[in-house]
Amino acid sequence: MADMNERLNQWLRDAHAMEQQAEQMLDAQSRRIENYPELKARMEQHIAETRSQRQRLEACMERRGTTWSGMKDMAGQFTAMMQAVGGMFASDEVMKGVLANYSFEHFEIGSYRILVAGAQAAGDAETARVCEEILREEETMASWITENIPQITQAYLMREATESDAAKR
Numbered sequence: 001m002a003d004m005n006e007r008l009n010q011w012l013r014d015a016h017a018m019e020q021q022a023e024q025m026l027d028a029q030s031r032r033i034e035n036y037p038e039l040k041a042r043m044e045q046h047i048a049e050t051r052s053q054r055q056r057l058e059a060c061m062e063r064r065g066t067t068w069s070g071m072k073d074m075a076g077q078f079t080a081m082m083q084a085v086g087g088m089f090a091s092d093e094v095m096k097g098v099l100a101n102y103s104f105e106h107f108e109i110g111s112y113r114i115l116v117a118g119a120q121a122a123g124d125a126e127t128a129r130v131c132e133e134i135l136r137e138e139e140t141m142a143s144w145i146t147e148n149i150p151q152i153t154q155a156y157l158m159r160e161a162t163e164s165d166a167a168k169r
């Protein structure tokens, strides 16, 4: 049982680092968006949700008597994702950002599914409940991106055909 609880604590710390990374990524991207007001607004909404998720994870860890590191380190896991965000320097950075976010939300969904099952296995009903609640928020964000990809892509391609580089963001 000690092992199970320690593993769950570690997964909570990983999720905490993931949310810190999510906030940085969303913030960096949304600041640069100029011509996609709905996308920008939805990202800003999710930044607020992401901060709240991090705080809810901290409350779970405090209740469980464990701590998270002040320094986040998910070395490796997000390298590919961060390279996609390096798409910031690509002319189609808006689309690279959409792709990175779509992927990130699905990574989060997988992480919280595992956390819900892990918390249930460890008998921590409150952590399971919190992670289920966060899971729904990630699913809602992922669905929004899924539903809006056609429209954003078409708008992007129209702008690309008619506007200067700076106007594409």
Ligand code: MG
Binding pocket: 019, 022, 050, 053, 108, 138
């Ligand atoms: Mg999140």
Ligand code: FE
Binding pocket: 022, 046, 050, 105, 108, 137, 138, 141
């Ligand atoms: Fe998310």
